[in-house]
Amino acid sequence: NKSLMSFIGCLWILRSPCRLFHGCSRLLTSQIISYYDAINQCKKERPEYFNFASDVLDEWSRLEKDGKQLANPAFWWVNDEGEEVKWSFEELGFLSRKAANVLSEVCGLQRGDRVKVVLPRVPEWWLLNIACMRTGIVFIPGTSQLTAKDILYRLQASKAKCIITNDTLAPAVESVMRECQFLKSKLIVAKGSRDGWLNLKELLAVTSADHKCVKTKSHDPMLIYFTSGSTGFPKMVVHSHSSYGIGFATSGRYWMNLTPSDIMWNTSDTGWVKSAWSSVFAPWICGSCVFVHNMPQFKSSLIAETLSRYPITVFCTAPTAYRMLVQHDLSSYKFMSLKHCVSGGEPLNPEVMAKWKTQTGLDIYEGYGQTETVTICANMKGMKIKPGSLGKAVPPYDVQIIDDHGAILPVGKEGNIAVRVQPTRPFCLFSEYLGNSEKTAASVCGNFYVTGDRGIMDEEGYVWFVGRADDIINSSGYRIGPFEVESALIQHPAVSESAVVSSPDPIRGEVVKAFIVLAPAFISHDPEKLTCELQQHVKKLTAPYKYPRKVEFVQDLPKTATGKIQRKVLRNKEWGRV
Template identity: 80%
Template sequence: MRTFLKSWIPQCLWILRSPSRTFHGNNRLLTFQITSHYESINQGKKELPEYFNFASDVLDEWARLEKEGRKPANPAFWWVSDKGEEVKWSFEEFGSLSKKTANVLSEACGLRRGDRIVAILPRVPEWWLLNVACMRAGIVLIPGTSQLTAKDILYRLQASKAKCIVTNDTLAPAVESVLSGSEFLKSKLIVGQGSRDGWLNFKELLAVASADHQCVKTRSQDPMLIYFTSGTTGFPKMVLQSHSSYGIGFAVSGRYWMQLTPSDIMWNTSDTGWVKAAWSSLFAPWICGSCVFVHNMPQFKPQVIAETLSKYPITTFCCLVKSIYCSLQELRKLFHLLFLSSYKFPSLKHCVTGGEALNPEVLAKWKIQTGVDIHEGYGQTETVTICANMKGMKIKPGSLGKPVPPYDVQIVDEHGAVVPQGEEGTIAVRVKPTRPFCLFSEYLDNPEKTAASVQGDFYLTGDRGFMDKEGYIWFVGRADDIINSAGYRIGPFEVESALIEHPAVVEAAVVSSPDPVRGEVVKAFIVLAPAFVSHDPEKLIHELQQHVKKVTAPYKYPRKVEFVQELPKTATGKIQRKVLKNKEWAKV
């Protein structure tokens, strides 16, 4: 099996244009069916390879094919800065640099196989080198967003027992402020131009490091990554992923959801601390031999996104949070009359999104303005993509698509029993009799949470939804976000989608609010568009309420509305409804 993966995965993914395709090479004929292949591994019909390492079994194989002239000429990695600087690396160049980085971690930082390292960096090339270097050395990487506070950093260092931290000049002072509580930390590595007392300088060490490095032999289920969940309901949990869960698990979604080939250039805007960066800026595109495009984008600016899509030959675009698409939509409106021609996206052919469900209004307007559909996908830190609008599927605006092989996704009740189609329940993944290999290994050091995530034969996502007669999954809301008003169960997403269709609304968050008659009612927190800030608030509230009544069921309209300047969000950019809900119920 290891030989098969090492020799054939990159070549087959290169030539795939349909689920089954023939490949001629070395006088051999191979019929390769990628979806059934990975389903077979998951279902136990084919064994998961005992050993697997993404760096040696995938990236190094692409480097070999590249060297032999058997791969399109696109770079493996293409980074641009807001000042116009560019870095382009082939698979061979990237491989050499990642081997040097692995030696820096082992020799200069003193890390050994199984040690853990926290990496808190913005979108800089070093982040990608660190990811692959850790795979080569068998070191467990723990990514974190640059938005982390000193308290957040301390919690992660203590919980993970990390022996090394990598960051830049901006966050180094925050790390130093919590060093007294970081008893496991042995070394600190800084990415940047200058030196800092007590810190090793990555650039200086890389310049003198050897590229001679032998990749460790890792088992498929050995630990590779730890992600901290966003922690909207308590302390973040450590989600452990193995070498195979992400390294193999994104093959199907990369090819059939993201529709990637070696000729494609993929740009994913996710922050490096978000799990979607691993999904769409590393594993999925490189499994398919695509070019990973990165813009450092220190601050989100719609103009930068539009200009980048217009200037560079980006074929595939991914945004995690729906507000980015909404902002782009507003940008296109703004420049429609005078500057539309300067924002054409000539190479763009495919768009995907995840994280939060998009309302149909955004999907429709994006298609009108760009000519490209947005294919929604759904998954969690604990999973790879479990539902998506895959290649060739009819897109139902607002749905999450259908289950992605090898997952058996069902809607279950509180006892873990599958409910009838059309009935609401918890979105769940079947884990018995066979647990999918691309599901997380465990909540590290938290066996109670790990056990509680399974009910009957299913892993519970904690998200509410329903399945229609055609097998499409529809998102309703987080299980703890559901509003029960006088016996009516109301999901916040549908109300938020209705509100955001109104031109006065930029963002909306809907939560429950206590009510003496109905028990709880719908309350909407709304960020207004600048043009509506000066409007009479009472008249505007009435207008928005009537709008929701027309768009969705009348009983779902927000009986309470509060205008705010901004909504609380997690470090990953998701709206923290829990914060708003707690404030409401604290008033009782």
Template identity: 80%
Template sequence: MRTFIKSWIPQCLWILRSPSRTFHGNNRLLTSQIISYYESISQGKKELPEYFNFASDVLDEWARLEKDGKKPANPAFWWVNDEGEEVKWSFEELGSLSKKAANVLSEACGLQRGDRVVAVLPRVPEWWLLNVACMRTGIVLIPGTSQLTAKDILYRLQASKAKCFVTDDERAPAVESVLPGSQFLKSKLIVGKGSRAGWLNLKELLAVASADHQCVKTKSQDPMVVYFTSGTTGFPKMVLHTQSSYGIGFASTGRYWLNLTPSDIMWNTSDTGWAKSAYGSVFGPWICGSCVFVHNMPLFKPEVVGETLSRYPITTFCTAPTAFRMLVQHDMSRYKFPSLKHCVTGGEGLNPEVLAKWKTQTGLDIHEGYGQSETVGLCANIKGMKIKPGSLGKPLPPYDVQIIDDQGAVVPAGKEGTIAIRVHPTRPFCMFSGYLDDPEKTAATVRGDFYVTGDRGIMDEEGYVWFIGRDDDIINSAGYRIGPFEVESALIEHPAVAEAAVVSSPDPVRGEVVKAFIVLAPAFVSHDREKLTLELQEHVKKVTAPYKYPRKVEFVQDLPKTVSGKVQRNVLRKKEWENVKKEQK
């Protein structure tokens, strides 16, 4: 594989600079040798390389080309914050610093190849160093959103059996509070200026670490990263990706949906805990030799986004549909974006009116894409193709995306069904290996010859895919996937709650919000409902991540149930959506 990469990147430079955008009838670009390689693997014409490592086979090759003057003078990484601080790394500097970080993990933390590390950090430069350092050492990285509570952290430590936890000063107390139940944890690494008892300080260790490090020789199918994803009937599942599924698979996402070249600077606002960060802040840009731009925004502020896009030479911008809704409400026409040329979004539905307003205010289209934690980019509106407002675009290679029925048969164009990926007779290599330690749930994702996404949709006569909604009860609020089971479990812990059911409720800004239907315990029936609502909301914020709390609460006498006693969330959800739509009229 290393020989292939070395020959591929110089060719890729010419391909990516080429203005040619030749389309075939099935919407697969014919100009890319990269996609041809992927399709050959997916079609069984070529095998996956036995060995592959993104750090040595891709990042170090860009560093070599950079040093030889064969790559545009663009940094690999550019970080800023509200205080005016900046960090810029070339690919060569990224390589050197990540080698130091690799030695810290191996020597100071005592970690070995295959060990797992949970990293819960905001958008700080060290998070990117840890990503690359884990690749170099063969250590499995488990990112987590910085909003995780102590209960969330304990579950992740116990489920993953992680041997190291990396976080900052603000979140360290939550980790310390669950240490008695974290029997697998061997070391704790803190990112910050100060010291903390029982913790190793990453900054101090990097200052004395050697940059002499030999990258491990990882196999293509070796584990690389795990993302926790919410479920409807249990706690989050662990989505496992290999060195090749992410390290090679994101080339189509970066090249086609993100439309990146080595001259581009990409800003993706995603939280570091989500798979979206892998899409637009690590693999997508770096496999194309682009610069990853980061603004350490603790909270999303439209005025900060406008000023940042005006001040810095950002060419590609990605944020969630909810954020785009906030931006157009702020009116982006007051700003000038001299470098911006490509905007993308994903993670939730994009309203056609938001797309139209953004176009009016900035002169730019928004190219919606679609993927999951279990995949790389599945569908996208590629630059140069007709955008149908509200659609997810067309399938990206090498995926064969279809709409299927309950028996696994492909349905006709225009008919609703489940969005699915063909996995038989050949499973695309750029998919997850499975849910770690959960073969039953992994097997449940296959229906006939297809992997089922759990999303409902239709495909029109031209091959565009349209999202309808979830097959299950997952709530997608401003791009955050929230499993009702977790919120219900938190509510039941409160003495006032006898029963609880959680569903989505439509919202003009977030798309969906969490709504809880609650049956009160007898002793609390006469309590003030307004005060009780606030108390329950605060309780959920403390027990689980704050973004999961129910923004709407309705107290009911009972919950609809099946004859076997199972709560019918679908009945509540249908009624809720119908009532809100009526109110809006």
């Protein structure tokens, strides 16, 4: 099949950069767009059938068997107790086939069934990811911070026939079981047994590894993520086998700068889509090692120690974590192997980028995307970084700033960040909001999928984030994005963290209000004087009308399970909507 062979050829280039660079001599960074044009031919040649487990992971395993030993393991897991798990691609394949047989033969799950997996950063989470690919079962991740109510809603909405969790969350599952009659089985990842549960560790020890991967079509469903919206309960976002399996090839190689010689550590919680991005698909399609620290709680010292102790070459964490890290004294640590840092999930303040560069000598390459997409925009390796920018569009996406009617806006004009879906819908865009055709249809405006984020594009094609569409503050006719004010505030030494929202005002309709977490050295300062000082500080760094007319000092800010600041919670409180 000519189409399939062309696609495999593209994958071979991606997984073996030396063939591209050394065979043709290393191209200049000014020609990087040529790489994108070449890689994007894969989109046009997308095969009818694709399965990441058999077409990518098993191919790496075959190369290992042929004596082409990779520099690193495929998977490397550690914890605070000094335990380690290292798997080659061959071992990953062997164990994931066992897990696949557990799901199909023991649990009785069939192709197309859905399984809810609520686990922390344990090796079994990765095995189950691959096992679901091998069986055609739809994998539904969830953060281990879910409550019983959260679990019940997700089980009922998805009609999952199996749930897999640990002994910590098992009681929460048991408390809602009566309302989940559709569940066929419950698997627990624990050292000991529990009544009514199948033990995954025990089953893996006795189950055969003889399993043939199912033949999945590129558009068959592979993943479902629950994502919160501005209104209503979380929505179910469906991704196909090729959406993530192929879609992260470009950003893995050129945003994350991954090669087979790299070891990538992404700190994301397993329930967050970024874990799929940077702890499964992007590194493994590039043949890189996925490094995992179980890290039950975020600690700046633990992050720094791990980067110093292990030969991690590529590091990915959220902007909130970078903000905390630059406040930590990094002078006593040496990150000898680290060469590339990326971030995503929320805007990254230029001040934090500058501090990280000063302390480590490394730039942070920011990327932007959503649960519904792969990477939309990014600062690619070799590009000029404009601090505060999301970077440029990542192929195959055509990213534009549009108005509320779908018309493309001129350079410098604020509007909706959108991705072109007509005449051709990008294959790496989500398939649908499951069970919500109205929401799926509403996500399209004219020829574009609308992200719900506001932004500006400059004359060089860089996209600048302004804020969520419902986060924009309209004060006396001035539209103010919270991110710019927050970026200004964090440059003051008194500010550890901040969140900016609208607050009601009898004259202006609404004004800017800043909720501020103070740095320890400023907690005892006079609040009135400090408020005035911060207001003047913002006036100096931004247009005067953007300064916070109201300031409230708080001990902490409301955040999601993935560490994103929940401005909506603060805004609702201000407007009496709680």
